Amino acid sequence: MKTFIPPTLKQVEDYVREKNLLVDPDFFVTYYDAGDWHDKFDDPVKNWKQKLLTWHRKALERGEKRPCRVQGCKGFGVYPAGKDRDGHPYYRCINHKPPEEKASLPKDMTDSLQVVKFPVVNVNDKRNEQRKKLGL
Numbered sequence: 715m716k717t718f719i720p721p722t723l724k725q726v727e728d729y730v731r732e733k734n735l736l737v738d739p740d741f742f743v744t745y746y747d748a749g750d751w752h753d754k755f756d757d758p759v760k761n762w763k764q765k766l767l768t769w770h771r772k773a774l775e776r777g778e779k780r781p782c783r784v785q786g787c788k789g790f791g792v793y794p795a796g797k798d799r800d801g802h803p804y805y806r807c808i809n810h811k812p813p814e815e816k817a818s819l820p821k822d823m824t825d826s827l828q829v830v831k832f833p834v835v836n837v838n839d840k841r842n843e844q845r846k847k848l849g850l
Contacts, residue, residue: 720751721762729763731808735770736778736790739808742766782807 721729726739742765746752751759759765773779780791783804791805795812798804806812 718751718758718760720746726762726766727808729766730792733767733770734789734807735766736773736780736792737766737769738792742769780805782810784810 721743723739723743726743729735730737730739746759746762746765751762753759753765781787782789782791783795783806787807787810789807789809792808793806793811794803795806796804
């Protein structure tokens, strides 16, 4: 039996581009990486291309067919790219993926940040203690 080798993001993007699928490659890879490449029934994935085609078919069945907003492009919109003047979202295909948003701080600064946890103070407990002291 052939052992399963998980695809890279590049492989998934190339396949989505080749077949013009309505699947977000980033989400697909992240979804199956998180589950150690097991499906929702906890069965191991045997064919990732088949899973991609199934995701595409289910998206079409749900009526998620969205055109790419780049003029002249006939691809399916996968990536949210903004909203029009009426507030409706519009999408771009994998060939016209919007640029990634950049972090506001440089990476070397964000790596050294620490999470600060503040103690939880229940105001009602303090108020009740004060009321007891006053005899109310």
